[in-house]
Amino acid sequence: MTAQQTPGRQAPEERAPGRRAPVQAVIFDWGGTLTPWHSVDHAALWRDVCALHFATELAERNATAIRAAERELWLAAERDHRSATLDHVFQRAGVAPDEAFLASYAAAWEPHTLTDPGARALFLWLRAAGIRVGVLSNTMWPRSAHEQIFLRDRVLDLIDGAVYSSEIDWTKPHPEAFRAAMAAVGVSDPAGCVFVGDRPYDDVYGAKRAGMRAVLVPNSEVPAYPAAEPDAVIAGLADLAPLIEAWQAADGWRGGERDGQQRADGGPWPGAIRQIN
Numbered sequence: 001m002t003a004q005q006t007p008g009r010q011a012p013e014e015r016a017p018g019r020r021a022p023v024q025a026v027i028f029d030w031g032g033t034l035t036p037w038h039s040v041d042h043a044a045l046w047r048d049v050c051a052l053h054f055a056t057e058l059a060e061r062n063a064t065a066i067r068a069a070e071r072e073l074w075l076a077a078e079r080d081h082r083s084a085t086l087d088h089v090f091q092r093a094g095v096a097p098d099e100a101f102l103a104s105y106a107a108a109w110e111p112h113t114l115t116d117p118g119a120r121a122l123f124l125w126l127r128a129a130g131i132r133v134g135v136l137s138n139t140m141w142p143r144s145a146h147e148q149i150f151l152r153d154r155v156l157d158l159i160d161g162a163v164y165s166s167e168i169d170w171t172k173p174h175p176e177a178f179r180a181a182m183a184a185v186g187v188s189d190p191a192g193c194v195f196v197g198d199r200p201y202d203d204v205y206g207a208k209r210a211g212m213r214a215v216l217v218p219n220s221e222v223p224a225y226p227a228a229e230p231d232a233v234i235a236g237l238a239d240l241a242p243l244i245e246a247w248q249a250a251d252g253w254r255g256g257e258r259d260g261q262q263r264a265d266g267g268p269w270p271g272a273i274r275q276i277n
C-alpha cells in the first residue's frame with residue numbers, strides 16, 4: 001500500500017513540510033463542552049440530597065462530610081492528576097449510600113447534564129467525514145452514569161470510544177489520560193486527534209502536550225492558563241464542523257468516502273479519509 005492510500009498511517013517525517021496529519025478523531029471533554037456550562041452549588045446539592053434520606057442532624061453532618069471529601073479529592077486531582085471515584089468520596093466521608101440515595105443524587109444533577117442539542121448532528125457529521133468520536137472526562141462518576149446520560153440524549157450510539165477518569169489512575173492533563181482516550185477511539189497518532197474542551201489547563205495544555213491539536217470552547221468561570229495555546233477558539237460546538245472542514249481542506253484531506261481503507265487495528269473507518277492534493 002502506498003502512503004497516498006493510507007494517509008493516516010504516514011509517519012510524521014513522510015509528510016510534506018507544513019502539512020498536518022488528517023484529523024482522524026475528535027475527542028471531547030464532557031462538562032462545559034458536550035454539556036453546556038452550569039454553575040452548580042455542590043454544597044447545596046449534597047444538602048438537598050442528604051435531606052431526603054437522613055434525619056436533620058445526620059443529613060447536615062453527612063452533607064458536610066461528603067462535600068469536604070469531594071473537595072479534597074478534586075484538589076488532589078488538580079495537584080497530582082490522580083483520579084478518584086464517588087466510592088472514594090463516600091468512604092472518606094464515612095457515608096454508606098444506598099441505591100435510593102444514589103438515585104436522588106443522579107436526579108439532583110439531571111438539570112445540569114443535558115447534552116448540547118447540536119451534539120448528535122455534529123457526531124453524525126464527524127462520522128460521515130471519516131472521523132471518530134471520543135470522550136475524555138475528568139469525573140468521579142462511573143461509566144454507567146455517563147452512558148445513561150448519553151443514551152437519554154441520543155448520542156451514545158455515535159461515540160466510538162470514551163474514557164472516564166474514574167476508571168483509570170489519572171486525570172487530565174496527565175498524558176496517560178490522553179493516551180487512554182486515543183486507544184479508546186483506535187487512533188495511534190496523536191497528531192491525528194483534535195481535543196475539544198473548556199479548560200485551558202486540563203484540556204488545551206494537556207492535549208497539546210500529548211501531541212494533539214486543541215480547540216478551546218471557553219466559558220467564563222474556568223481559570224486561565226497562560227501556557228495553554230489552543231489551535232483554535234470556538235464559541236460553541238456549532239463552529240467545530242466548519243473548522244475541521246477548513247483544516248482538512250487546507251491540508252489536502254477529504255473524508256467520507258468508504259473506499260475500504262483500514263484502521264491500524266484492522267477495523268473499517270466509518271468513512272475513510274484520503275489525500276486530494
Ligand SMILES: [Mg+2]
Pocket residue numbers: 029030031032033197198199
Ligand atoms: Mg470541562
